[in-house]
Amino acid sequence: MIETFENPRTDRDYTIRIEIPEFTCLCPKTGQPDFATIVLEYVPDGLCIELKALKLYIWSFRDQGAFHEAVTNRILTELCGCCRPRFMRITARFNVRGGIYTTVVAEHRAQDWTPSPPLQLP
Template identity: 50%
Template sequence: MKSDTKDLTLLGNQNNKYVYDYDPSILETFENQHKDNDYFVKFNVPEFTSLCPITGQPDFATIYISYMPDVRMVESKSLKLYLFSFRNHGGFHEDCVNLIMKDLIELMDPKYIEVWGKFTPRGGISIDPYCNYGKPGTVYEEMAKQRLFQHDMYPERVDNR
């Protein structure tokens, strides 16, 4: 996992190497230029795919990643290539979402992060796992508890799946 802007190898590189097996080492970071501010960065990933670990059938989802950076931020092209690496990963929906969050925590050590997967139905049912994390011993830890407890209290109308 890279750490300095000068060490970014993917941004601007026209020779992308797509990895088809789960690989968190693709992720790169850069320094947060606004460490004195609390703010959210949100990624919407409408074309996420992985494989069912039992049947090998493809699973499709929109993944939402929202985080409050501390010192380091994830570089978006590396995130895109990392998420692409799930294409042949055999993992249940819940596993994929938690794995993404844990990899990003290890990479960035954010103040707060949440990852929500909205998977398209298979067998007549959709699964939408949500996980979050707040840095221990900070107000963000309490924020994570509150957001988790209130998560999806007013779910959106699902008419597009």
């Protein structure tokens, strides 16, 4: 269970961006470590994710075999399940492996949430 705390400003949409540069899991084919930077962006609703709990959650993948696509979507599903955000995006930028870089982006949007239109500043 990932610890959360009450959103201090539920009346306002705002974005929380968290960069996690030390994500590791194992390749399910070779058992070799895979390294990635995970970028978490979300618009909270009633709850925010507590950072120490997030760190421990991310560390829990170190000994698990997972395809990049599967682990990115699993993280999105589990984080959305604990805090039920208005919007969440997970970007997983995996380091080079066999000459190939992989980036996986997964998003969730609450059904009843409509983002504010973009503001163009002069």
